[in-house]
Amino acid sequence: MAYAIIEASDKQLWVEPGRFYDLDRLDADLDQSLTLDKVLLVQDEGAPQIGQPYVAGATVQVTVLSHPRGRKVTVYKMTPKKKTRKKQGHRQDLTRVLVESITVGGKVLTANAADLPKSEADIDAAG
Known part of the structure; x- marks a missing residue:
């Protein structure tokens, strides 16, 4: 199981490829792809890579x-x-994002095809 701990919206989040998360409102359009580079930790197989404070070359x-x-x-x-x-x-404005992949050291970590949601209805039903 690959995962990363990132810093986004002044919070630290544990993220996995193929899952969606709610962040504070980001200035981005729908279906826009973003790259988050504040990665604190990456775990794939073996020992985790821990940044000081960020992992060099790691993006989400x-x-x-x-x-x-x-x-x-x-x-x-x-x-x-x-x-x-x-x-x-009070109602907080949020942005729902889907984690496509985690990249560290040129290696791309993605989710299995069976784990990915099939449609927008699957995403709404899960959340």
Whole structure:
């Protein structure tokens, strides 16, 4: 099982080829292919390659699937004995990306064909 730990949207994510992930909104069009180069760790077969802070020559190729919005979070503030109440809601703008491949040292790591989703309906059903 090949995987990588990347830094994207000021977060560290464990990513695998053929799976999709939700990141904070990226300025990219639908079906656009992006290359993420902030790879902290790559594991394929054998010992993992750990970067200091990033693995040299390692990239993750992703494709933008959609730009959904996250679940609504309710923020409620109340000051006791003052009759002060404030209720707010927030929905985070997200970007759903599909990890196509992980490249390290010229070697391309991809998912098995059986693991890849067949259509957009399969992706929506899984997430």
